[in-house]
Amino acid sequence: GAGVSQSPSNKVTEKGKDVELRCDPISGHTALYWYRQRLGQGLEFLIYFQGNSAPDKSGLPSDRFSAERTGESVSTLTIQRTQQEDSAVYLCASSPGLAGDTQYFGPGTRLTVL
């Protein structure tokens, strides 16, 4: 079946503008994750959704970052008043929501803040 998809693939914005990044998980996957990857670095966890449970927001770097998920489908990551240090690739992953399951990643959105 289809994998995890993300849109847009690339986003260029001006400092101070708001951006929305979208993630479509694999159908049936109850768990959804957002990660950030700065240039030349590993992935940093941002936020985790599991079914109808309250999301784990412990990785969000500031209150400018927020995310929503509609049921067990689409998720949107919003960054308000973007800063240059927000420039990174934002990766989404989904998994069936079982103990030790494998996370499947999307191709990411490259965000550039000018």
Add this chain to the structure above:
Amino acid sequence: AQTVTQSQPEMSVQEAETVTLSCTYDTSESDYYLFWYKQPPSRQMILVIRQEAYKQQNATENRFSVNFQKAAKSFSLKISDSQLGDAAMYFCAYRRLRNNAGNMLTFGGGTRLMVKP
């Protein structure tokens, strides 16, 4: 908090040869999962291999195998018969066992693997 360290920023291997990528981690837990992911220039993270900490046997997937040393908290990846398509960034990752909050992956900084023809 768990940390994952990859001490080799770059590695190079001749096609058809064998290369080993290193990974160490720090945790106070006894049960967990370890993963190696590959990230080619397309940015897509691809699972290469996974290891459950409670299993003593090292995981293998075709040309890929791991050397899991639990006491030393070491988890290296061996790639045999290297191919040009193996060239990519490789990330080691740790995940807690419990199926509740805290299911995220903790990643190392990555190792760039170059394969010479």
